[in-house]
Amino acid sequence: MRLSDESGSTPSTPPTLPNTEAVYTFDTTDGQSPTHHTLYFLTDISPFLSTPDLYGEDVKATRSQHSTEISWVVCSLVNGRDSATGATISTEMNTLPTPPAKNSVLVVNGNSPRTGLEQDYHDWYDQEHGAALTNVPGWNNNRRYKCEKVYLPAGGTDVADAEKRISRRFFGFNFYDETNGLGGPEWKKGTNTVWTERIRGNAECGNLRRVWRVM
Template sequence: MAIPGVLMRLSDNVSPIGIPKIEAKYTLKADDNKTPAHNTVYFLSDISPLLSSKEHYDADTATSPNTSWVICAFINGRDTGGAELQTSPYVPPTPPAQGSILVINGSTPHSDKEADYHAWYDQEHGTKLTLVPGWQAARRYSLVKVYGVAETANFYGFNFYDEENGLGGPEWRAGVTEWTLRIRSNAAKPNIRRVWKVEGTQ
């Protein structure tokens, strides 16, 4: 059975790779002065071929050392505001514009708190993010495999915003609720939050 998901290619360079099952590709550059500076997100109809063998990763790192691959399975997403969750399409139907923003937040709740984490994201947090001006779409993923050395989390939230947006503003700050504080206290390790600027899509 096919497992839809994403490959995040984290590197200090942008280099095309040959992998199967690609539905879309977003080329991103860090907007936070951290390294690695580039993240190429490949939306895949099936991540299984990358799980059974690292030959594609080895071919990539033969010419691009210090590159890591983070492979995740699709959980759900939103393409409209409000509480409506969807399990398809896997790829946002409207590609993000050049210069727009993708915020990727990685979370690792304690294993006995995962159900509460998912309920919080699906019922409250994800809905509140849709109220931030400039919000466009969201996708959620679970970590499956890592090749190379990369800081990882068990779960990832992708939220797409216009270049001009309300991140840091009152609607964004309103997302910090009592439930949010409880989720933070139940984390097994600190969140990983990176802000990326979209350079191109295919």
């Protein structure tokens, strides 16, 4: 994830990165910061973990364009589901089978389960929560990730606050049509459960939820 707070009508240009299979860009619909998000699907994340050079090149280029602060969140795939395959869980999928349509919706949820409680989190997502979201009208895809590394801007930004705004140990990405059932009865049924409340209570910090629109 490449996250940025953009100013003006022209967003900064996302860089071309190695090992990229697909790139999608989003802007925010929830009024939170950061305001823009570029999602890269990568075949290999190791170059992004071994050195900060690629991030540094992006920061340098972006400052010359718009003086925009850029953050990266580098993640590894846990598993995913697609409506086209009957919402079966797979650990092999990476890119989406079809690109998300313009103005469609991406909901990102981040969670940091406390030490020793990770398996309960994974079981909840795989057995209850993820399965329930597939019943929400307009749902298309899910991808789950483990956060491996976060790059944050140096200097004037409060680093601790910036990390709190963008980072958790695990992320769930759910892609929906522009017209969808988010907030409706199926969504509520899948998010208001005893197990969900336990997962929230077992987290090191509050759930991170962001809503994005495909540009």
